[in-house]
Amino acid sequence: MALLEIEDLWVRFPGVRGPVEAVRGVDLSVGREKLGIVGESGSGKSCTGRSILRLLPRYATVTTRRAVFDGIDLAHASERDMRRIRGSRISMIMQDPKFSLNPVMTVGRQIAEAYLVHAEEESGAARRRTLEMLAAVRIRDPERIYGAYPHELSGGMGQRVMIAMMLITDPDLLIADEPCSALDVTVQMQVLAIIDDLVQRRGMGLIFISHDLNLVASFCDRVVVMYGGQIVETCAASELHEARHPYTRGLLAAMPRIDTPVDELPVLERDPAWLEPL
Amino acid sequence: MSRTPDRRRPGRLERSLPPSPTLSWHDYLLAENPTSPAQARLRQAYLAALAFARNRLAVVGLAIVILLILTALLAPLLAHQSPTAQDLTARLQPPDGAMWFGTDELGRDIYSRIVYGARITLGIVALIIVLVGPVGLFVGCAAGYVGGWLDTLLMRTTDVFLAFPRLILALAFVAAIGPGIKNAVIAIALTAWPPYARVARAETMALREADFVNAARLQGAGAWRIILHQIVPLCLSSVIVRLTLDMSGIIITAAGLGFLGLGAQPPSPEWGAMIASGRRFILDQWWVAFFPGMAICIAGLGFNLLGDGLRDVLDPKQR
Amino acid sequence: MNRRTPPNEPSTENLSLRAVEAADLSVVYGQGDKAVHAVKGVTFTVSDGEAFGIVGESGSGKSSVLRVVAGLNHAWSGRLLIRGREAEKRRPRRSYRIVQMVFQDPYGSLHPRQTVERILMEGMAIQDMDDRHRRIQRVLYDVGLGGEFLYRYPHQLSGGQRQRVAIARALILEPRLLLLDEPTSALDVSVQAEILNLLRDLRARRRLSLILVSHNLAVVAHLCDRLIVMNEGRIVEELEIGELRRGAARHPYTQQLLRASVGYDRATAASLVTYD
Numbered sequence A: 001m002a003l004l005e006i007e008d009l010w011v012r013f014p015g016v017r018g019p020v021e022a023v024r025g026v027d028l029s030v031g032r033e034k035l036g037i038v039g040e041s042g043s044g045k046s047c048t049g050r051s052i053l054r055l056l057p058r059y060a061t062v063t064t065r066r067a068v069f070d071g072i073d074l075a076h077a078s079e080r081d082m083r084r085i086r087g088s089r090i091s092m093i094m095q096d097p098k099f100s101l102n103p104v105m106t107v108g109r110q111i112a113e114a115y116l117v118h119a120e121e122e123s124g125a126a127r128r129r130t131l132e133m134l135a136a137v138r139i140r141d142p143e144r145i146y147g148a149y150p151h152e153l154s155g156g157m158g159q160r161v162m163i164a165m166m167l168i169t170d171p172d173l174l175i176a177d178e179p180c181s182a183l184d185v186t187v188q189m190q191v192l193a194i195i196d197d198l199v200q201r202r203g204m205g206l207i208f209i210s211h212d213l214n215l216v217a218s219f220c221d222r223v224v225v226m227y228g229g230q231i232v233e234t235c236a237a238s239e240l241h242e243a244r245h246p247y248t249r250g251l252l253a254a255m256p257r258i259d260t261p262v263d264e265l266p267v268l269e270r271d272p273a274w275l276e277p278l
Numbered sequence B: 001m002s003r004t005p006d007r008r009r010p011g012r013l014e015r016s017l018p019p020s021p022t023l024s025w026h027d028y029l030l031a032e033n034p035t036s037p038a039q040a041r042l043r044q045a046y047l048a049a050l051a052f053a054r055n056r057l058a059v060v061g062l063a064i065v066i067l068l069i070l071t072a073l074l075a076p077l078l079a080h081q082s083p084t085a086q087d088l089t090a091r092l093q094p095p096d097g098a099m100w101f102g103t104d105e106l107g108r109d110i111y112s113r114i115v116y117g118a119r120i121t122l123g124i125v126a127l128i129i130v131l132v133g134p135v136g137l138f139v140g141c142a143a144g145y146v147g148g149w150l151d152t153l154l155m156r157t158t159d160v161f162l163a164f165p166r167l168i169l170a171l172a173f174v175a176a177i178g179p180g181i182k183n184a185v186i187a188i189a190l191t192a193w194p195p196y197a198r199v200a201r202a203e204t205m206a207l208r209e210a211d212f213v214n215a216a217r218l219q220g221a222g223a224w225r226i227i228l229h230q231i232v233p234l235c236l237s238s239v240i241v242r243l244t245l246d247m248s249g250i251i252i253t254a255a256g257l258g259f260l261g262l263g264a265q266p267p268s269p270e271w272g273a274m275i276a277s278g279r280r281f282i283l284d285q286w287w288v289a290f291f292p293g294m295a296i297c298i299a300g301l302g303f304n305l306l307g308d309g310l311r312d313v314l315d316p317k318q319r
Numbered sequence C: 001m002n003r004r005t006p007p008n009e010p011s012t013e014n015l016s017l018r019a020v021e022a023a024d025l026s027v028v029y030g031q032g033d034k035a036v037h038a039v040k041g042v043t044f045t046v047s048d049g050e051a052f053g054i055v056g057e058s059g060s061g062k063s064s065v066l067r068v069v070a071g072l073n074h075a076w077s078g079r080l081l082i083r084g085r086e087a088e089k090r091r092p093r094r095s096y097r098i099v100q101m102v103f104q105d106p107y108g109s110l111h112p113r114q115t116v117e118r119i120l121m122e123g124m125a126i127q128d129m130d131d132r133h134r135r136i137q138r139v140l141y142d143v144g145l146g147g148e149f150l151y152r153y154p155h156q157l158s159g160g161q162r163q164r165v166a167i168a169r170a171l172i173l174e175p176r177l178l179l180l181d182e183p184t185s186a187l188d189v190s191v192q193a194e195i196l197n198l199l200r201d202l203r204a205r206r207r208l209s210l211i212l213v214s215h216n217l218a219v220v221a222h223l224c225d226r227l228i229v230m231n232e233g234r235i236v237e238e239l240e241i242g243e244l245r246r247g248a249a250r251h252p253y254t255q256q257l258l259r260a261s262v263g264y265d266r267a268t269a270a271s272l273v274t275y276d
Helices: A045-052 A079-085 A107-118 A123-136 A142-146 A155-167 A185-202 A213-219 A237-242 A246-254 B025-030 B037-053 B056-073 B110-146 B148-162 B166-177 B181-192 B194-207 B211-217 B223-259 B271-281 B287-314 C062-070 C093-097 C116-126 C132-142 C159-171 C189-206 C217-223 C241-246 C252-262 C266-271
Strands: A004-013 A020-030 A034-038 A061-063 A066-069 A090-093 A173-177 A205-210 A222-227 A230-236 C018-029 C036-047 C051-056 C076-082 C099-102 C177-181 C209-214 C226-231 C234-240
Touching: A004 A045, A020 A045, A020 A230, A034 A045, A034 A213, A045 A090, A045 A173, A045 A205, A090 A155, A107 A123, A107 A142, A107 A155, A123 A142, A123 A155, A155 A185, A173 A185, A185 A205, A185 A213, A185 C252, A185 C266, A205 A213, A213 A237, A222 A237, A222 A246, A230 A237, A230 A246, A237 A246, A246 C189, B025 B037, B037 B056, B037 B287, B056 B110, B056 B287, B110 B148, B110 B181, B110 B194, B110 B223, B110 B271, B110 B287, B148 B181, B148 B194, B166 B181, B166 B223, B181 B194, B181 B223, B194 B223, B211 B223, B223 B271, B223 B287, B271 B287, C018 C062, C018 C209, C036 C062, C036 C076, C036 C209, C036 C234, C051 C062, C051 C217, C062 C076, C062 C099, C062 C177, C062 C209, C093 C099, C099 C159, C116 C132, C116 C159, C132 C159, C159 C189, C189 C217, C209 C217, C217 C241, C217 C252, C226 C241, C226 C252, C234 C241, C234 C252, C252 C266
Parallel strands: A034 A205, A034 A222, A090 A173, A173 A205, C051 C209, C051 C226, C099 C177, C177 C209
Antiparallel strands: A004 A020, A004 A061, A004 A066, A222 A230, C018 C036, C018 C076, C226 C234
16 A cells, blocks of 8 residues: 555766766655665665655656556656645655745745645635644744744754645655754754654655664664665664664664763774675 | 775775876876875866866857967967058958958058957956956955954955946046056056955855864964965955956957047057947948957957856866 | 974973863853853863763854864853963964864865865974974874875865864874864764774874764763763753763753653653753
8 A cells, every 4th residue: 555656766867987876776665654764975865755756956867667656657747747746745854944945935925835836725724724834833933933034943943844834735745855964852853753743643654864773763664774876674663773784784883872882883894795786 | 976985994004006107198187096286286177177178168268268369479470461551552442362351441451450459459358367366366355354444444445446437437547647558457457356356255254264264273374374375265266257257348348448549549450449440431341340349259258158167167066 | 303393281291180171161152132142151171181072952052162172262251271271362373282173064174175185284384393294194094094195185085084184184283182073973874983983092092182072972972981961051961971871860951862862752752841
């Protein structure tokens, strides 16, 4: 009962010395669950997330054998079809609200605009819905925030505004690309709690992209580990600490832990065999 | 962006790659690990040149500018006769086999005059660059880095010069000192440097709090050392791009001054002055004004295309 | 003749010499209505050879404290002693051979148009040190980079390699006190492990005192002996690492940080409170 199914996703970029393969043959299947995609920089996780919504630059070449979202063929959809899907059926939250919110529009107007693009309503109804969403992301004074500009908000507040903006259209699938990386640890918890709550209540699917293995393991239901553009491990989040692939095990071992002191952190020895096509 | 995987275990000292006699130039220039500062710099220059060459219009621009420079340098070889040689029996002749661009109202060969005129144009461009670039750069960097009273002082001075309209200042100069290329150049230079100070200042203010500047402070570097070694090299590319793009405007301004009789004086073959004298005959003997006009257009276009190409290559995102 | 620039130290090595003594340190940015009190009366000491951690979230003032100790920030009040000597607002050149710093962002802390060799030469040229080429070779070896990196530009280096160069740059002046501002926050986990191991190793070999600022409790626990927790410009708690590891934090803010560091948990998230 998968919401999104992707088979054999490849993303290539032109490079000085030949094409660079950012994503190599990735298969993905997401239902109404929280799926985490974990990887370090250069693993291809962000490209994977963005390719679902075709948000990669024009010079990137994206090919899939099959890409279906709720019966819609994403691989052959036109740009107009994609616009109807983006924001209303599949939404995306990005890392830094400083860069993803329009700095010259008030927050309320931006959210209302996101709503009006996809709904046949008038602006009064949009304003009401916006205030409801702001309250749903636990903002104590929705009226004041409605009229505020992005630079007046803290990081955590900005991310909550992003979430409100992306969920106001009630999408079926949410892609979150490093939503917490720019936030403090306690604010991260609060933002994740909001996402968790909304995702559960609305029965949405969530793809959570992050480099933080611990966070993903504790937040998501299923985890997929990417390295060198490929998926090297898939498992349930609760079983991550029994991972089999040496890269995952190496990554887990390399993290310092508060409760277990070590003299020297085991350094990940990268085996070139991990880059071989699977 | 290519990266060598950091696979080696810390603590092992490796020897640098010695250049081998069988290494081709291309490989030498693109080697991942340069073995000398010169090789490192050559590598950067080579990569920049490759990136530049990908933009065909920019290459056209570069070709035009090189053509201009060569024409100016080799003028005696390229011209058919002296630019001031008159032949009153052959006045206002249309272009033909011998006189490629025809003759003007005094029987002078327009082609030769244009070739020698390139020297004047290029001379003006070179002088302006030399006067305006360094002054604007240093004023801007000093003002931006030190801030406070120095910033206010320098920027208000800049504003004063920015307020002068170029042509009117040139007229004032002519009235005071007399016409001539030198005075035209001074008039242009005095009004051309302020934008560069502003550009350099804006960049400097952004760089002032960069961590590498803080690191230099933490090593004991004084303000001047930081400005000269850290900040100026980074502002240099914006200033170079801006200078190149402004060149077409400067050429046209110089031509305009020449047109008004304020720049080069007759019989100097300055392109603007040639248009001025050809204005009278423009309907019947179009070639007298046309060819100098085309020369100005093409020179300006060349600098514009080159500047665009340089901007793409020297852009901060390449950093 | 080998002329060594003598570091600014008392002639006898006093074992009880404190690396840093800060008393009632305050930092205010701006004036009047718009004044921001980033640090409000902070007092702490770092012993010679100790690794000291400062933990806090954004806005806690931890980076401001570090910058004051480094000498990058002139707008502070209070008392600061570095190795027994009063720290002046405008430091003399030789003081930079005592205190050095490694910055957070490896992508911003190296000059983009200078080769590694030039970056390392700069400090030695300013401090007029001798035997420069040998020192460069030595320091690169110490941070685990080979000679082939000498003439590379920063954009030819990975994040971990850049941070190694930044550490080399700091160490080439032979400081006694090394300040680290979130040195691994911008690095991948696997690279972080290498850099943390390197720092631990260097500290032991060169007998450095360290002050590490981080928001990551696990990183601080790995490198440091003692730490302070800051919130809104004040010190909330001071702990030995053993106490941190046992979870024996007393202040609720520290306990909250500890719980949040472990990973996401619905109960934890529900219990979070903003402390003013």
